[in-house]
Amino acid sequence: MNLKLTYLVFLFATLTASAQVQLTVNGTQRSHTIHPMIQGQGLSYSVETDSIYEDGAMAQLFKDVGAGFLRWPGGTPTSMYHWNDLGAGWVDNWNPEYPEEWTPHTSEFMDLDEYMTLTRAAGTQPMVGINMSSGMEWGRVDDGVAEAVALVKYCIDNNFDAKCFFLDNETYHHGNGYNKDMRGDGGHWTAANYAQQINLYADSIKKYVPDAKFFINWRDQFSNNVSDYETLLTVAGHNIDYVDVHWYWKWGVSNWADWKAKTPMEYETASYDGGSYVEEVAYFNNLAASLGKSHIKVAVLEWNIAPGDHNSNPDHTEYMTALMQSEMQMQFMQAGIEYASMWTSHWKESSKSEFLTLINSDNDHAPSASAAMFELYHHAIGGQVTTSSVSDNNIMTTTVVKGNKTYVYLLNKNDENKSVEFNFNNLNVTSVDQALRFSDPGELSTISLWNSTTSGNYVASIKANSLTMVSFNYEANTELLFNGDFENGLSSWDSWNSPTVTSDAQNGNSAIKIETSGSFNQWVTVEPSTTYKLTAFVKTDNSAKKVVLGVGNSGGNIATKDIYSTSYKEHEVVFTTNANTTSVQAWVWLPESNGTSAYADNMSLTKVEEVSNEPVTSLSLSHENETVFSNTALQLSATVLPTNASDKSVVWESDNTSTATVNANGLVTALTPGTATITATTNDGGFTANTTITVIAAQVNGIISPIQGNTYDIASGLEFSFSTAPETKYIYVYDMDWNLISSLTTPNLTFSYTPTATGDVTYRYIFQDANWQDLENGTVDVSITATVLNADFELGLNSWDYYGGTTTETLNPHNGSTSLKINARGGASQIISLKKNTDYQVSFYAKVEDPSVMAKFHIKNALGAKYFEQNIVESNYTQFTINFTTDNEGEEAKIGFWRGNDAVGASFLDDVVISEITSSARFRSIGQIQDLNIDIEIYPNPATDFVTIKAEHMERVKSLSILNVVGQSVLDTSFEGVLRLPVSTLQKGTYIVVVSDISGNKATSKLLIK
Known part of the structure; x- marks a missing residue:
């Protein structure tokens, strides 16, 4: 039987939710369309080596993240590059003193032809920079214009449809080549001469590309630079389509706490107290309109979280920066920005960079957490922003209507999980399409929703400090334009x-x-x-x-x-x-x-609808023979084939409405224990499909996990799970000192928790009814240990202390993408927690390039005495396995790997694993199961297809039951000796294996199915 362990689509949600937050969407109040160019990406030609792009993975990544355009040749290099004579990036080869030996090999940079190839492969729009600074600095303006025209003609001759041009970069900045005044003529950029050059270059380019779009770049603090903008827009406004500002949040002082402190985040610097990015855009729009230039819009061709505390704070993670980035991108969507590109796609030595980029150059150019964030927002591109609001001031929301789907984005800046109820006005939502969460460590995962038992609305549990997207299906209007009769003026246009x-x-x-x-x-x-x-x-x-x-x-x-x-x-x-x-x-x-x-x-x-006379040929349902708890809901869906059938409508019915009902959209409501057959019938052809719904009563109050007496690692955390009686409404979980850890409101029965201490720990739990009267209470005792963090070095040197020549190896690691490497002399260590007077086994892989000077691996106790020290002289990766026993000097221990002063070459370490040596694991019983301390062996564990079970100390024929976590049997059999059991039909999760023999001996163990 396929027993659901929680309330249908939302059971086993691992979050705890506090008071419910109300989100309201108004489907008819729509403001603007999310522009296809809002998720552009920046390139910097001089660091874009051929090897990064040759396998096509980057082109696919740009597609995955919805990159509408790629900005080339970069930021500052634009002011110094020459498209037909590329140089060293940050040096202008028009400088008479430019040393030609500085020009790198062509494989070390991205030229215009390679940019064309990448743009076509990625399906992106060209965004090409024009160097105006070299002409100004070296007295060669005519040559500069001719160079720009030659670039445009080259694009035309090669069928490269370049229409977007950004006219130089940060001309106002002291680092711009003209402002450096290397020629010594006193010249520098002003708003006036920039405007004059804009007209000169734009008029020349328009002769060949009449519909060209021009992006000019000036200072980002609008209200502090009104005079400059008045000059630029008045003098050159007819040649300006977009004003590009570079927004780096809180340059030099950016940090997590300040971001959390304000919702929405505001554009602030040491000298500028701006509003939100939405407000900054509105300020410019009003300024442009006042000058008669309302056609000019804001673009953001460089943006990111600026350098700050997060670059050096060891507690700040890549994911945290990506989440901060996600708010900037959300505000750009809200503000109606059309062109935006994050700086930058990648940088050499990402681990040392002050910015989080799209890919990590130190991890084989794998996507960073930012990529997952952009992938989530990709769904919104092309949709219309519709009015939405949320009752929690620390949650930001944006809702987009696109086709027959509504995409709701929720950025939860609270430090606690929130339960959010979705209310839709003027949108006939029929079902959930998908729900994705962007959360630590920077990955997308699927979440589930449930229906409110009072309003019937969808409800989701939104994780603390996360970004969630839920898309809903709704009955869309056949008219695709909004406000096409203009009765609301130019709203939506x-x-x-x-x-x-x-x-x-x-x-x-x-x-x-x-x-x-x-x-x-x-x-x-x-x-x-x-x-x-x-x-x-x-x-x-x-x-x-x-x-x-x-x-x-x-x-x-x-x-x-x-x-x-x-x-x-x-x-x-x-x-x-x-x-x-x-x-x-x-x-x-x-x-x-x-x-x-x-x-x-x-x-x-x-x-234009095609007339189809295709008959229905088959019908199938999304669920088969489900077992559910009473007072829950289950969404069924019907698949009608062929996909172009003329009439795909179906009729739903239940044969036992006292047990379960079904509405016209296939939503099943479980009422009382029993069985009901739900049948769908096509109106065309009368095809039928059915599923049997078995409704069972709620369970008794009890704790399912963690398991009494078991040992858990602090890095993996604890999964708390409960079963409840029908009258139970609330569950409260405390530590031994009665500090509240979490509160649950049924039907939420699970949550995740990271322990704050190691050693033997007791947790208390209390069940209460709807009137907060205690029903039952209890405790669970577990042991918390802290073994090796980042033991495979896939996170570089995170969690390790190190000195000397210690670094990481990525070219030829033992396993994965990274190993620890010590060049000559150096070492690495980590403090861990181990239980006193306990047997452990440690294994690791290590090697040295020069065996004449050995490397050493040891573990010390809390006083610094060595439990053991292993010498390493092997020149190939070798696995070492050492058993040791801790003493009574404390739970703190220290791992060390080092090599002495005379070392030559490198030494390597990878995949450090420490495990407790136990005769068998002891688990909390379910119901009246008794654990008589008899060994049973289960392997592999976790398992996927088959599992082998041995119980050598039990007599003759043995019976075996596998129970799910609410104590119900999902498999029963008997065996002698050794049992090899297929488990591929079991759902993923945790199970309890119970083995008993004819003498009444009984033993239990945990089995994980993955």
Whole structure:
């Protein structure tokens, strides 16, 4: 029987939740579309070696994280690079004193051709930098313009569709080449001469790329630099599409505590007290509008958590930085930023870098925690931000509607888990699509939701200091455009050159008017390889001037129609998306027309439905013969084939509604003990499929884990799990001094806990009813040990103290990707906790390159006396295994690996394992099971396919039962001697093995199925 151990879809959630948080989503109040370019990534050409990209893994990673564009050639190198004569990155080879020997081999950097290849492989949009500083610094402005034009023409000649150009980098910064004034002419960048150069370069490039987009970069503190921005936008605003600011949060002083202290985080420096990033963007938008330049938007082509305390604080982890990054990215989504790119994709020697990058160069360029964060946000790209709010001020939320799915993001900055109830207004949510959590150590994991027993709403347990995404299926409107009738003005639309709302409407009260030139657009989510129809009522007041209705994507226009009608007429554009298109931009554009006005109303974008007469051929259900607890819910789903069947609707019914009911969407509600058959029937063809639901009563109060008398490692933590009687509402868990560890409200029955001390530990637990009256209480005694942390060195030297030539080996490690390496003299050590007067076994792998000077491995007691010391002279990796017994001098011990002064070559260590030597493990019994201290052997443990069980000290025929963690038997058999048992049918988890013989002897042990 497939017994669920918790309440259906949410049982065994390992979180404890406090008072329920309310999240409310309004499906009709939508502001803007998440732009496909919001998750760009930065490159720095001089560190992008060929070896990083040659296997294609990086191109795939850029796809996985939703990188819309790759910024090349980098940041500061843009001010010094020459695309057809690349040099050393941070040195300008136009400098007459540039030494040619500084130019690296071509395999050590990424040239323009390689950038083109990567961009095509990754499916990203080009974002190319233009060097204006070299021309200014060396008195070669004409050469600089010619170089930029040659770059553009080279791209055109090679069918490389480069339309986005960022005009130099941090020209205001003292480190810019022109500001360094290496020529000594006193020249430096100002807002005025930067604006003049913007016009010079932009006008030259537009001759070849008329629809080019230009990104200019100036100081990031808007309110402190109003005068500069007035100059830039007034002088060069007609050549500026985006103002690029570089946002590094709290440069030099960034830390976890300050980030936690403010929600939302604010852009602050030692000299600038800004608002949130959303507020900073709004400030600029208002400034641009006041100057008549509302078409200019904010871009962030460099951003990250700035250097600070987190670079040196040993308690600060990579995951913590990635979580801080996740709020910056969430705020960019909320603010409507279209182009953003994190600095940078990678850096040499990541472990020494002050920034967390997309990949870790010290770990074979594996994705960092940031990659998982971007992967989670990737789902939102192309969706529309809709209004959402949350009742907890330390939780940030953003909700995106995309196709027939709603994506809810929750960033929990609390130090405790939270239970969140989802409330939807104007969205007919039908089911959960998927739920993913980004949590320590920087990985994505699946979580489950349940239904509130009072409201019926979905509820999720949100882990402390984590980012969660839950996507819900909902019945989507066939109309893909929002506010297509413009009755809410330009809400949900982006615009250029200030279109206005007019009462001259085709229908209703409002339409959109464009004067002289301008446009408005909206991004929508579409399906690949699908046909759509865009319609709109459009007119112009000058039949000699056209207005254009069109649709496109990041790669350019897909389909357009030129319109000259002087009265409202409906016009349409029919188009088919290609296999890679998931979002398109619908727009109306009036080219420069010398005073002409154009009008548009009632725009619509719908899918052209293909008429299908495909009959249904089969039906299957998502669950089979489930056993569930009463007063719970289970979501069933039906799979109707073929996928293009004309009518895929089904009817659900239960044959025993007193035991379980089912609604029209397949949601089963378990009521009372018994069985019920749930049947789904297709309306086309009458195909049926069913599942038997067995409902059982709730369990009695009791603790399932941790197990009495067992030993647990502090690094792995404890999993607390309980069974409850029907009247139980609350469970409280305390340490021996009555300090509260956790409180549970049923149906939550489990939580994870990291012990704060080692040794023999007692935990107390109390069961209470809904009126907080005690029902039962008890204690569980366990032993907590701390063995070796980072024993395989996959985290570098984390948790180890070291000196001398100690480092890590990644080229040829013993196992995994990293081993410990000591060059010549050096050593590494770690303090661990071991039980007193206890037998242990330690094993490790080690070798030396020069056996004439041995390496040594030892373990010392709390007073520094050695339990043993092993000499190592082997030149190949050799496993050493040593048994030792601790004394009574304390629980602290110290591992050491070292090599002396005369050492030559390197020594290596890997995979250190310390385990207690026991005759058998002792476990807490379930029910009336008695452990009579008889040995049984189980191996392998954990197991996947088969397990071998031996009970040599028990007599003749033995009976065996395998119990799940609520004490119910899932397998019974008998055997003599040795039993080899298939366990592949058991679900993953913890089980109790009970063996008894004809004399009444009985023994138990734990079995893990993975």
